[in-house]
Amino acid sequence: MYEKVHYTEASFTQLEDAIxxxxxxxxxxxxQxxxxxAMTQLQAEIDGLERIPAPDPEQIDxxxxxKLINHAKTYEEAHYTEAxxxxxxxxxxxxxxxxENAETQAEVTEAITQLQKALAGLENPGS
Structure with a gap:
């Protein structure tokens, strides 16, 4: 029911200890x-779980x-080596x-770099 990946480490550890x-x-x-x-303490730890905030997709540009994807799609296979x-x-x-799935700007930056390298690595068949 409560998954560790959704909560701060400290708050989840406290819950595990209470369990x-x-x-x-x-x-x-x-x-009695x-x-x-014990039940009161357990409920307090459940109530005290701190969620890890989801990334704000509006902050990822x-x-x-x-634009680079659209540009890369204009290249025609016939002009380059198969590999x-x-x-x-x-x-x-x-x-x-x-x-579609970026959670950080760093992921976007890395994808840009990889795509730029792939474009720069295109080879003509006669080279």
């Missing part, structure tokens, strides 16, 4: 007060990457995935 304590109390409790205290053109196609596919 362990509650399980121990459940097995060895000698008084112990059970109530993919404009340059989209270099296949490398370009792979870079385009990766860049398109980044446009």
């Amino acid at each position: 362990s304590h509650a399980e121990e109390v459940a097995e060895h409790a000698k008084a 007060e112990e059970v109530i205290e 993919i404009t340059e990457l989209e 270099s053109f296949a490398h370009l196609q792979k870079a385009i596919s990766h860049a398109e995935e980044v446009v």
Whole structure:
């Protein structure tokens, strides 16, 4: 129900500790007060979980990457070696995935760099 990847490490660790304590109390409790205290502590840790904020997609600028993808798609296979053109196609596919799923600006920048390298690496068949 609660996945570690969605919460800060500190708050999730506190929850795990409270769960362990509650399980121990459940097995060895000698008084109802112990059970109530463990349940109260567990609920407090659940309530205190701190979510890791999702990236704001508006802060990620993919404009340059989209322009570069469109430019890269204008290259025709007949003018380049099979291997270099296949490398370009792979870079385009990766860049398109980044446009759809980027979580950081660094991912976008890396995709731009990879696509630029693929374009620069295109080889003419007679070279």
